[in-house]
Amino acid sequence: MNSSFDNIINSEKPVLVDFFASWCGPCKMLGPILKEVKDNLGDRISIIKIDVDKNQQVASQYQVRGVPTMILFQNGKQLWRQSGVLQKGDIIKVILEKSNQ
Template sequence: MNNSFQDIINSEKPVLIDFFATWCGPCQMLGPVLTQVKDSLGGRVSIIKVDVDKNQELAATQQVRGVPTMILFQNGQQLWRQSGVLSKEEIIKVILDKIN
């Protein structure tokens, strides 16, 4: 996945990566929130979910220590990262602050 991950984060379009685990309660709470974020922002941002159990090497490379962890990338640069659950409004505000 690493090559395609590099391709994904090198996009001019901002990409929010959600590192999650299927067994993680907060991760399950964050899923519908990210769907609402995507609905609100439409095509302005891509949201990609990465299962840390299936992508342990990638999670280690990105220094993901806990789930959920969200990382916002644009043009290969990490613009923001946050562990834990945020509200739809908080996530949208961060994304808009970082990309505008």
């Protein structure tokens, strides 16, 4: 998983990673919000979901202790991170401000 994860986040395009767990209520709320973000930004962003229970190595590498945690990467660098659920507009604003899109 790790090398493919590294390949994903080393993209020129910003990548928003949603660390989630299947048992987490707020994570379920965030799913549809992230779908709207993707619909809104289209090809300007990649959004991937990482199940922390199935990918504990990646979760611990990025010190994800609570879910949901979103981390924005571009060119392999972490630009921003936030735990908890944010609204669509706030997420889009952060992506546009932090990445050079």
